[in-house]
Amino acid sequence: MADRPATLHARTLDQLGRSIGGQVIGPADAGYDEARRLWNAVHDLRPAVIARPRTGQEVATVIAFGREHGLEIAVRSGGHSPAGHSGVEGGLVVDMSAMRGVTVDPATRRARVDGGALLGELDVAAQAHGLVCPVGVVGHTGVAGLTLGGGVGRLQRGFGLTIDNVGAIELVTADGRQVRASVTEEPELFWGMRGAGWNFGIVTAFELRLQPFGGSLNRGISLYRGRDAEAVWTTFRDYALRAPDSVSLIFGIDRAGSTVDIPEELAGRPIVYVAWNHSGRPEDAERDTAGLRAGPTPLSTTSASAAYLDVQTAHDLVLGFGRRSFIKGANADDIRPTALADLVELVGTAPGEGSFSATAMGGAIARVAEDATAFAGRSAAFDLSADATWDDPALDAASRDWVRRAMDVVEPDTTLGRYANENADVGPEETRLLYGDAKVARLAELKRAWDPDNVFRRNHNVSPAPARAADVD
Ligand SMILES: Cc1cc2nc3c(=O)[nH]c(=O)nc-3n(C[C@H](O)[C@H](O)[C@H](O)COP(=O)(O)OP(=O)(O)OC[C@H]3O[C@@H](n4cnc5c(N)ncnc54)[C@H](O)[C@@H]3O)c2cc1C
Structure with a gap:
């Protein structure tokens, strides 16, 4: 590619605007700052142009424009x-926000979801027919x-994972x-799209399989003292390994807020929590989660039933755009007691808001064969992650360092694969850790077939270069 210009001529932007009916936004346009804003405020990037195509043909025109310039x-x-x-x-920036349609066919239990749609839009459209696609936990x-x-x-x-429903x-x-x-149709490409998909093209639409789902979740959360971390983990782990598929659950270490549930002397200190969601009948929830209550006495426990759509948007405001963030994750089957003690101490000393969590995998996720998709590490029992959130740019380096140190603590526990979407570190070594050598080699072959010039490289990138396993952006 040629050297990139800092700005494009107004005439050149007009030309792009005329060739696509969608919007084209340059640095001089009103709305530029809003349009370039990313969820993670660390990345304050100023593109030369932001284009909002409305059709596959317009997406192709925008890609050609970018390559030509x-x-x-x-x-x-x-x-x-x-x-x-x-x-x-x-x-x-090819901004897909003008392609946000979601249509649901209840007869075939399929959704057609455009490449710029948000989770909340899919959730609402599917639930209108008593259906659901398993997606993430924040609507935007x-x-x-x-x-x-x-x-x-x-x-x-x-x-199963969202990709298992595509x-x-x-x-x-x-x-x-x-x-x-x-x-x-292009089965090898389909394999790579499910786990490393950003590498191969711009998705204009997904066809998703939907599942019948009643629309409410039974949920609970228990808080424990930081010093009980090991005993809480043991109970959580043993339960998670045999929990019914209808229960999702997470173990976490965080700093206590000042709430009525927390004794005053613990406010601001590390606490441990276990949270669960149960998608079965409300009358079965207590029985199905009884194994979680075998451990230490919690500081507090709450449980309730709630509408799925309410739960799915409950964190939309508190996890909104504009704060600074860094996250890393890895797979594991267990966590050593010494690591838990170290994590409790680390959470107490995080420069901003730092927390650690272990999400139980297993169930339908683990029943799909490891080589069925590019996603790596299906048999892992837990997805571990450390993340930090802060506001002051002066804390950037310390916060990143804190997350990396937290993940170093559990490094001896980790198993094959890492979840790409929760890893903010990028580079050839990171790509290798996400997928493992065998999958990187298979993905590189695909990359050579579909994107030999590495046009799509702002992602967890797989290099098309045969001599190297992976490349950075
Ligand atoms: C608040 C919050 C909550 C989250 N919760 C969850 C969760 O519950 N479960 C979970 O699995 N993950 C979760 N994540 C992680 C999430 O999966 C990743 O951040 C993911 O990248 C978000 O996709 P996006 O489209 O919003 O991001 P974007 O930043 O728009 O895109 C992410 C990557 O996908 C590429 N991309 C975007 N659109 C297209 C397209 N149409 N075609 C091809 N490539 C495209 C981009 O180039 C980029 O490389 C969460 C993240 C945040 C910040």
Whole structure:
């Protein structure tokens, strides 16, 4: 690619505007700052142009424009990439927010979801027919970014990852072809799209399989003292390994807020929590989660039933755009007691808000064969992650360092694969850790076939170069 210009001529932007009916936004336009804003405020990027295509043909036109003008291309759906991949300094953002349609066919239990739709839009459309697709836990996340990496949430132990519910994917490739991938059409591409999908093209639509779902969740959360971490973990782990598929659950270490549930002397200190969602009948919830109550006495316990759509949007405001963030994750089957003690101490000393969690995998996730999709580490019992949130840019380096140190603590416990969508570190070594050597080699072969010039590289990138396993953006 040629050197990228810092700004494009107004005439050049007009030309793009005329060739697509959709919106084209440059740095001089009103709305530019809002349009370039990403969920993670660390990534304050100023693209030369933001284009909002409305059709597959317009997506192809925008890609061709970017390539012709030597612009690095970023693709944006919900804008939640932890690494800021959906923005680009001085380049072209293909913003899919004008393609947000969701249509549901209750007879076939299928949804057609455009490449810029948000989780909340899919949830509402599917629930109108008593159906659901297992997606993530915050409504303003993009379906595309989440699905192309895997898709973990409240119903996955019962229904599988989001990618396990994808029937077909329509995308526009680097050379402007409109392609459909499914188990029978371009099956190898379909394999790679489910776990490393951002590498191969811009998705214009997904066909998703929907599951019948009553629309309410039974939920509970218990809080414990930090010093009980090991005993709480043991109870949580033993229960999680044999829990019914209808229960999703998470173990976490966080700093206590000042709430009525917490004795005053614990406010601001590390506490441990166990939270669960039960998608079965309300009258079965207590019985199905009884194993969680075998451990230490909690400081507090609450449980209730709630409408699925309310739960899915409950965190939309508190996890809104504009704060600074860093996250890393890894798979594991257990956590050593010494690591738990170290994590409790670390959480107490995080520079901003730092927390650690272990999400139970298993169930339907683990029943799909490891080599069925590019997503790596299906047999892992837990998805571990450490994340930090802060506001002061002066804390950037310390917060990143804190997350990396927390994940170093559990490094000896980790198993194959990491979930790409919860990893803000990027680079060849990171890509290798996400997928493992065998999958990186298979993905690189696919990359050479579909994007040999690495046009789509603002992602957890797989390099098409045969001599190297992976590349950075
Ligand atoms: C508040 C919050 C909550 C989250 N909750 C969950 C959760 O519950 N479960 C979970 O699994 N993950 C969760 N995540 C992680 C989430 O999966 C990733 O952040 C994911 O990248 C979000 O996708 P997006 O479309 O919003 O992001 P974007 O930043 O728009 O895109 C992410 C990546 O996908 C690419 N991309 C976007 N659209 C397209 C497209 N149409 N075609 C091709 N490539 C595209 C981008 O280029 C970029 O590389 C959460 C993240 C946040 C910030």
